[in-house]
Amino acid sequence: MKSFKNLGEFPIVSSLRVRTPDEAIYDIEDGEKQGAEGFLLHVELMDELYRTAGSIEKIVKAATKPVMVLNYRTAENFDDERLNALKLAGVKAGAAAVDLPLNSFDNDCRESLKGCRASYAAANPDEVSVNPEATEKQKAFIAEVHEAGGEVLVSAHVGTMLTRTQGADLAKEIESRGADYVKIIVCAQSMDDVAEIYDTIRELKRTLNKPFLYQTYGLYGKLVRPTAWMFGSGMILCHNRYTELSNKENPLIADVRRVKELLFSKKYGK
Numbered sequence: 150m151k152s153f154k155n156l157g158e159f160p161i162v163s164s165l166r167v168r169t170p171d172e173a174i175y176d177i178e179d180g181e182k183q184g185a186e187g188f189l190l191h192v193e194l195m196d197e198l199y200r201t202a203g204s205i206e207k208i209v210k211a212a213t214k215p216v217m218v219l220n221y222r223t224a225e226n227f228d229d230e231r232l233n234a235l236k237l238a239g240v241k242a243g244a245a246a247v248d249l250p251l252n253s254f255d256n257d258c259r260e261s262l263k264g265c266r267a268s269y270a271a272a273n274p275d276e277v278s279v280n281p282e283a284t285e286k287q288k289a290f291i292a293e294v295h296e297a298g299g300e301v302l303v304s305a306h307v308g309t310m311l312t313r314t315q316g317a318d319l320a321k322e323i324e325s326r327g328a329d330y331v332k333i334i335v336c337a338q339s340m341d342d343v344a345e346i347y348d349t350i351r352e353l354k355r356t357l358n359k360p361f362l363y364q365t366y367g368l369y370g371k372l373v374r375p376t377a378w379m380f381g382s383g384m385i386l387c388h389n390r391y392t393e394l395s396n397k398e399n400p401l402i403a404d405v406r407r408v409k410e411l412l413f414s415k416k417y418g419k
Contacts, residue, residue: 150298151215151245153187153330153384160186161402162217162384166394168196170204174211180389181213183402188212189248189386192220192235194394200235206242215245217302222250229253233290240299247294248332251305251323252276255283267322269315274307277319284326291327303328306366310342311335316349316363317356324359330383331361337369346373347380354381354419362386370398375408379417 153160163185165173173195177188190208192200200220209216218239220232236247252258255278262270265279278284291301303323311319316333323331331353337343343365350363360383365373378385387402388395400408 151212151243153215153217153246153300153302156186156215156384158383159378160384161387161405162187162189163387163389163402164189164191164396164399165208166191166194166388166392166396168194168199168394170195170199170207173208176389177208177212177214180402183389184406185214185387185389185402187214187245187384188216190216190218190239190244191394192218192239193223193226193232202235202238202242205235205239205244209239209243216243217246217248217300218244219248221248227256237290237293237297237299240294240297244299246300246302246329248302248304249287249290249328250276251287251303251326252278253283253290254278254286255280258283267318269307269311269319269322272307272309272311272315274305274309274311274319276305276307279322287326295327300329301327302330302332304332304334306334307336309336310338310345311349313345313349313352317352320353320357320361320363324357328359331357331359333361333363335363335365336367337365337373338367340369343369343373346377350377350380350382360384366398374398375400375405376412379413381419 163180167173218236258278261278261280386399
């Protein structure tokens with residue numbers, strides 16, 4: 150079975166943000182030609198009739214590289230049981246991994262942080278639940294995915310900036326829930342914040358036992374996303390091309406390959 154674990158350090162992972170399976174297959178074929186080593190499939194962006202296990206299977210079969218299934222909440226669909234059921238079906242259809250948000254099974258995650266003594270709670274982050282019932286449901290879902298032969302990336306798009314201590318503590322919390330990969334996206338507001346992000350990545354590289362992504366969105370995402378991997382963050386999220394659905398903070402595959410050629414050396418310290 151295809152696996153993200155076998156990709157090694159700093160794999161180029163192309164994001165599939167499309168409306169139809171045919172578009173996804175086009176981007177897979179083009180992305181692999183450009184050097185993509187894995188793919189993220191945003192099922193929630195596909196037209197409703199294609200949000201099925203059959204469509205996921207068709208897309209996955211077109212790829213020679215592993216595919217991770219994402220199915221985030223939307224205004225029309227925010228039932229975590231249904232969202233996660235489709236992700237699990239995707240694994241059974243051949244997907245290598247799924248993305249599980251850290252607020253899954255909790256519709257008021259900030260309420261769960263009241264009274265929480267963990268350092269990151271002081272930042273009042275979004276997409277972070279410490280609700281005991283939600284936590285147990287997340288662990289159970291992770292176990293189901295593992296039993297089906299898949300891997301789980303647990304993500305938190307926190308909507309604010311975290312200090313190094315807060316970021317490291319949150320990463321440890323995610324790791325403790327059974328995640329195979331840790332993903333934290335903060336919101337930098339300055340170049341000082343960017344420096345803090347790189348510093349946090351170095352701390353996670355020293356202390357975390359699982360591979361991780363630690364990045365920012367917003368203005369500074371354009372700087373951090375193509376460079377965070379050089380400091381130790383894992384997958385390099387890219388696009389093979391830009392469309393109306395693309396996240397243009399993610400670099401193009403060709404640009405990342407150029408950055409690697411110009412700026413990176415294997416002689417750099419770990």
